[in-house]
Amino acid sequence: DGGITQSPKYLFRKEGQNVTLSCEQNLNHDAMYWYRQDPGQGLRLIYYSQIVNDFQKGDIAEGYSVSREKKESFPLTVTSAQKNPTAFYLCASSTRTSGNGELFFGEGSRLTVL
Amino acid sequence: AQSVTQLGSHVSVSEGALVLLRCNYSSSVPPYLFWYVQYPNQGLQLLLKYTSAATLVKGINGFEAEFKKSETSFHLTKPSAHMSDAAEYFCAVSERWNNDMRFGAGTRLTVKP
Numbered sequence: 001d002g003g004i005t006q007s008p009k010y011l012f013r014k015e016g017q018n019v020t021l022s023c024e025q026n027l028n029h030d031a032m033y034w035y036r037q038d039p040g041q042g043l044r045l046i047y048y049s050q051i052v053n054d055f056q057k058g059d060i061a062e063g064y065s066v067s068r069e070k071k072e073s074f075p076l077t078v079t080s081a082q083k084n085p086t087a088f089y090l091c092a093s094s095t096r097t098s099g100n101g102e103l104f105f106g107e108g109s110r111l112t113v114l
Numbered sequence: 115a116q117s118v119t120q121l122g123s124h125v126s127v128s129e130g131a132l133v134l135l136r137c138n139y140s141s142s143v144p145p146y147l148f149w150y151v152q153y154p155n156q157g158l159q160l161l162l163k164y165t166s167a168a169t170l171v172k173g174i175n176g177f178e179a180e181f182k183k184s185e186t187s188f189h190l191t192k193p194s195a196h197m198s199d200a201a202e203y204f205c206a207v208s209e210r211w212n213n214d215m216r217f218g219a220g221t222r223l224t225v226k227p
Binding site for chain 2: 004006033035040041042043044045048088090092102103105106107108110
């Protein structure tokens with residue numbers, strides 16, 4: 001079945017370590033997104049990419065990095081520069097139409113910094 | 115930039131009662147509006163969306179929402195709550211001509227037996 005796969009589902013990290021969250025989609029969508037979810041704050045956009053080899057910062061990009069080398073893949077690296085990385089991270093994708101495409105979400109990755 | 119405000123972080127209803135979750139948006143151009151539902155430790159699923167066709171939009175699981183331009187609102191309703199409706203609900207807006215979707219803070223719906 002088509003969909004978005006995020007891994008790992010749960011991840012623990014020590015302070016000062018970089019971690020990479022995987023996001024793969026087989027929906028043939030051009031656009032992919034990373035959101036961070038914290039209780040009571042909804043979803044905040046970290047990065048998004050509308051086409052391979054191109055991506056833009058969202059509202060809270062500091063301390064994060066991404067790459068888009070393949071259409072199917074949009075990994076997110078949480079670097080040691082991210083001051084408060086404990087959160088639930090959601091990857092999504094959509095068709096590259098003019099804003100009316102719904103977002104399809106993965107199951108999320110919960111990162112906990114020890 | 116577009117934004118969304120959801121009124122009420124928690125809503126509690128009895129099973130069988132009306133569900134009303136409020137959403138107001140801000141957008142400088144005609145918006146596209148969405149409601150998503152999230153169950154614990156899962157991603158978001160689309161309930162319904164408004165993309166400038168009928169102002170009353172019907173979605174899955176008996177939910178519907180009405181776009182009211184004069185009130186800049188897109189409230190979500192369901193005539194009769196079911197226990198399985200307990201979840202967190204997010205309103206979202208995106209502007210035509212871009213793929214930048216913005217979400218509200220969410221409303222947690224509790225359904226009492």
